[in-house]
Amino acid sequence: MQLKPALHSAIERLTARGVPSPRMNAELLLMFTLDCDRAYLYAHSERELTKDEQARYGSALDERARGVPAQYITGHQEFWGLDLIVTPAVLIPRPETEHVVESVPELARAREPGEESPPRVIRIVDVGTGSGCIALALAKELPKAEIHATDVSYAALEIARANAARLRLEDRIRFHHANLLEGIGSEFDFVVSNPPYVGESEADQVQLEVRKFEPREAVFAGPTGLEIIERLIPQARAALRPTGWMVMEISGTIAKRSKELLHDWDQISILSDLQSIPRVLRARKPRDP
Ligand SMILES: C[S@@+](CC[C@H](N)C(=O)[O-])C[C@H]1O[C@@H](n2cnc3c(N)ncnc32)[C@H](O)[C@@H]1O
Known part of the structure; x- marks a missing residue:
């Protein structure tokens, strides 16, 4: 034929x-x-x-x-101009997650009047790295930053490490098997994450292909969708330096409740994606916690 x-x-x-x-x-x-x-x-x-x-x-x-999603058939997905390997062990990186990446250099550059220069080496940790997409994009974008990435899934970490090696960025990222930020240390300038944030109660609104083929623990957080974020916020606060930033992907469904959890943080903002859906929650740890 x-x-x-x-x-x-x-x-x-x-x-x-x-x-x-x-x-x-x-x-x-x-x-x-x-x-x-x-x-x-x-x-x-x-x-x-x-x-x-x-x-x-x-x-x-x-x-x-x-x-089966095309990306699991071809084994590839592009993210931030990087060709990433994807398997059913990892969430397929989504274009809207690039807004999380964009926020980091923007916030790292921005300073309040009278605020000192940022530290010479910016320390970043990506929580729930999956394919490694956010950590790898940041490694490309911020050549001097010290970058850590965690995941609770050994299979996901294997893919993230393979992606780092293929892109010759393996020396730039330290991968950790960890439950969120447990044992990862402190004094970070940025905690970034695209955590699982879908509630099991809204499972029927999730595309069938996602439910059937993407890793459940990457998509669903628990009954309400907030369960991981509720644990992550206090851990991020402990891991950040004063004035450090948390930058987290969210959905419209959990935007209000996630923002409320950050009521005692500074400079809270929510950015929308290209479809006007609230997508990135940014908040700054107070100088005097
Ligand atoms: C929504 S996916 C995001 C993956 C990738 N960062 C991205 O944006 O495509 C969430 C990731 O968090 C990981 N994860 C879930 N619970 C976790 C936990 N308690 N600690 C660390 N990672 C976790 C999952 O294995 C999954 O890789």
């Missing part, structure tokens, strides 16, 4: 199975099968697919048609 009809029949098949963005998915999986870019698909639309390519494309489409 030629490439163009193979693509068309794949689009029809994914459409019939209710897969969102069927063309994008069909193209992505064909690019993955042929190890090529999109331009190649259109420049060589009459190229014959070998039997082996047809079989591999067919099984990738089977997986996608049964709901």
Whole structure:
């Protein structure tokens, strides 16, 4: 079969199975099968697919048609311009999480009138690093920062370490197996996190693909969604230097309750994502705690 009809029949098949963005998915999986870019698909639309390519494309489409996210099929997701390996052991990094990354250099640069320069080496810890996406993006963005990353999942830490090695950033990040910030130390300038924040009570509002295929402990925090954040906030306060920042991803559902938990912090703000959903909660540890 030629490439163009193979693509068309794949689009029809994914459409019939209710897969969102069927063309994008069909193209992505064909690019993955042929190890090529999109331009190649259109420049060589009459190229014959070998039997082996047809079989591999067919099984990738089977997986996608049964709901497996394309990123778990291809094993890759881009985040902050970095090509990351992803497996079902880690949450697939989302574009909105880039707002957490953006906040750190912005807050590190901003100073109040009369405030001293920030310490020479900024110390950052990423809690619940998953694929390592936030820690790796910060390592790229802030070449002088000292960066730590924690996760309770050994399997996730393995992927995060592999990503660091592939990106030659392994010397920049210290990975720790830890329950949130337990045993990680103190005197950090930033605690950053995209914690699990979905409540089990709202599970039916979560996309089926997420519920079925992404790690449950990465998505769900407990019955209300606040359980991890409630533990993380006091730990972050203990781990931060006075005037240090906590920068945390949240959802619209928990924005108000998360903000209330930070009532005795300074400079609390919530940034919205590109869809105007409250997404990043930022708060500063008081100078005199
Ligand atoms: C929402 S995912 C975020 C992953 C990654 N930072 C990202 O933004 O794509 C939450 C991560 O927190 C980890 N996690 C859950 N409970 C934890 C705990 N008590 N201590 C440390 N990490 C935890 C999960 O294993 C998962 O990797």
